Amino acid sequence: MVGVxxxxxxxxxxxxxDEFTDKVRVKPxxxxxxxxxxxxxxxxxxxxxxxxxxxxxxxSAEPLAGHxxxxxxxxxxxxxxxxxxxxxxxxxxxxxxxxxxxxxxxRAVEAGAGERALFRCMDKKDDYLGLKASKILxxxxxxxxxxxxxxxxxxxxxxxxxxxxxxxxxxxxxxVVQSLVRVPRARLALFGDARACLAQMADVxxxxxxxxxxxxxxxxxxxxxxxxxxxxxxxLLTFERSVAVALDKRLDxxxxxxxxxxxxxxxxxxxxxxxxxxNLAQHAANIPGLLVARVPLCLETLRGGRxxxxxxxxxMIVELxxxxxxxxxxxxxxxxxxxxxxxxxxxxxxxxxxxxxxKMHVGKMDEQDHRVVRMLAQVLADPEAxxxxxxxxxxxxxxxxxxxxxxxPFVARxxxxxRVMALMTESQSPEIKYEALMCVQQIMLNAWRx
Numbered sequence: 001m002v003g004v005x006x007x008x009x010x011x012x013x014x015x016x017x018d019e020f021t022d023k024v025r026v027k028p029x030x031x032x033x034x035x036x037x038x039x040x041x042x043x044x045x046x047x048x049x050x051x052x053x054x055x056x057x058x059x060s061a062e063p064l065a066g067h068x069x070x071x072x073x074x075x076x077x078x079x080x081x082x083x084x085x086x087x088x089x090x091x092x093x094x095x096x097x098x099x100x101x102x103x104x105x106x107r108a109v110e111a112g113a114g115e116r117a118l119f120r121c122m123d124k125k126d127d128y129l130g131l132k133a134s135k136i137l138x139x140x141x142x143x144x145x146x147x148x149x150x151x152x153x154x155x156x157x158x159x160x161x162x163x164x165x166x167x168x169x170x171x172x173x174x175x176v177v178q179s180l181v182r183v184p185r186a187r188l189a190l191f192g193d194a195r196a197c198l199a200q201m202a203d204v205x206x207x208x209x210x211x212x213x214x215x216x217x218x219x220x221x222x223x224x225x226x227x228x229x230x231x232x233x234x235x236l237l238t239f240e241r242s243v244a245v246a247l248d249k250r251l252d253x254x255x256x257x258x259x260x261x262x263x264x265x266x267x268x269x270x271x272x273x274x275x276x277x278x279n280l281a282q283h284a285a286n287i288p289g290l291l292v293a294r295v296p297l298c299l300e301t302l303r304g305g306r307x308x309x310x311x312x313x314x315x316m317i318v319e320l321x322x323x324x325x326x327x328x329x330x331x332x333x334x335x336x337x338x339x340x341x342x343x344x345x346x347x348x349x350x351x352x353x354x355x356x357x358x359k360m361h362v363g364k365m366d367e368q369d370h371r372v373v374r375m376l377a378q379v380l381a382d383p384e385a386x387x388x389x390x391x392x393x394x395x396x397x398x399x400x401x402x403x404x405x406x407x408x409p410f411v412a413r414x415x416x417x418x419r420v421m422a423l424m425t426e427s428q429s430p431e432i433k434y435e436a437l438m439c440v441q442q443i444m445l446n447a448w449r450x
Contacts, residue, residue, distance in 0.1 A: 012135050012175045016168040020128055024085045039078060044070065065100035072108045075117040081126050088121060088132045095139055106144045109137070115148060122157045127164070131172045134158060138179040145183055155194030162200040170204060174229040177201065181236040191243045202251045205230040209259055224266040231257060231272045238279035245285045249344045250384050254293040261298055270302065271313045278320050287327050288342035296324045334361050341375045344382065346392035362403040370410055373400060377416040387429040394420055394432065398439035408443055417443060
């Protein structure tokens with residue numbers, strides 16, 4: 001696999017976010033008014049003034065870590081958005097500039113107060129405040145894997161942010177995810193417990209392609225940067241074997257990354273995509289999907305049509321081309337069909353609609369204990385299969401019983417017939433309903449003829 005340790009720690013860098021932080025830092029706040037209103041105590045006000053004086057003087061004699069408890073405590077009880085923004089900016093800067101303060105913040109999160117304060121800020125109706133809180137919590141996790149951190153809740157907040165119409169919100173949320181998935185436990189949590197967040201990331205990636213065709217895309221900051229951020233996170237996920245073998249089957253990201261790689265101007269985008277493919281290619285389960293998506297052809301185009309300055313990228317392309325060449329060879333239409341089926345992602349193609357194709361190859365469907373028929377049945381039963389995949393599987397199964405009526409009892413025995421009949425009423429997809437109906441009609445027609 002391409003080495004994760006070669007990549008610098010992901011940092012949140014966004015012009016709007018950074019400029020807003022500068023404004024928060026200097027904005028005057030009515031701390032004396034908070035004292036008169038009974039929102040803070042006289043002791044807290046004095047500690048706050050001492051903290052501000054220390055920052056202004058640059059006095060390093062006093063430990064900054066001692067102020068973390070004060071800032072967390074105030075963030076846990078104050079309601080003013082302006083005050084909370086200031087407190088989080090101060091906490092974030094303390095953690096970034098002082099190791100002792102970062103350790104103290106981690107202890108506060110582990111004890112519960114820090115986590116409560118930060119999630120409280122994410123629940124406020126303020127994008128900047130929530131994103132700053134998520135960034136701080138991600139930083140705590142990256143510096144020190146605090147088991148207490150509620151990753152599911154954090155990813156749920158980020159998933160909502162990724163749905164935003166504001167490009168800067170989507171950009172910062174993606175960068176926070178980039179930071180999080182540096183931690184193995186956070187990778188597994190994203191894939192296993194935060195499927196909505198991961199699916200939304202894939203949707204953002206697809207919007208960069210659709211938006212590029214239409215001249216724009218909702219929630220896309222800069223097409224190349226957004227593409228890099230999403231693929232970077234997907235690449236890091238593939239360092240977990242259990243994730244790598246199932247990632248493309250669930251998200252179907254290889255085809256869209258092929259499209260991006262062909263059109264990408266930025267070398268860093270091509271590099272991270274090739275790195276993702278390289279990690280996926282380490283697992284046999286992913287090879288059919290890579291072949292069906294025409295990754296070898298894309299690599300050949302990159303080798304012959306682009307002159308990359310990055311020597312490592314050129315080497316990566318050659319190495320991956322050699323790996324995939326060992327699997328592809330000279331592929332017949334049947335080989336390509338089986339690879340598509342192995343990938344679990346069926347698409348309409350000339351094969352599916354060709355009577356000649358089925359007449360020639362229907363006998364092969366019964367080879368190796370009806371391997372191909374069993375794979376079609378698996379697609380029908382897969383809760384994560386796309387509507388198109390299920391519709392195509394229904395169609396292909398109908399062609400099997402059409403040209404091989406003797407296969408009908410086997411289709412019933414493995415539960416495929418019952419599943420197709422259920423899809424006629426259970427599915428919400430008109431395409432699935434139609435193909436399921438056609439398949440059932442073919443099965444019943446054969447039954448009547450027999």
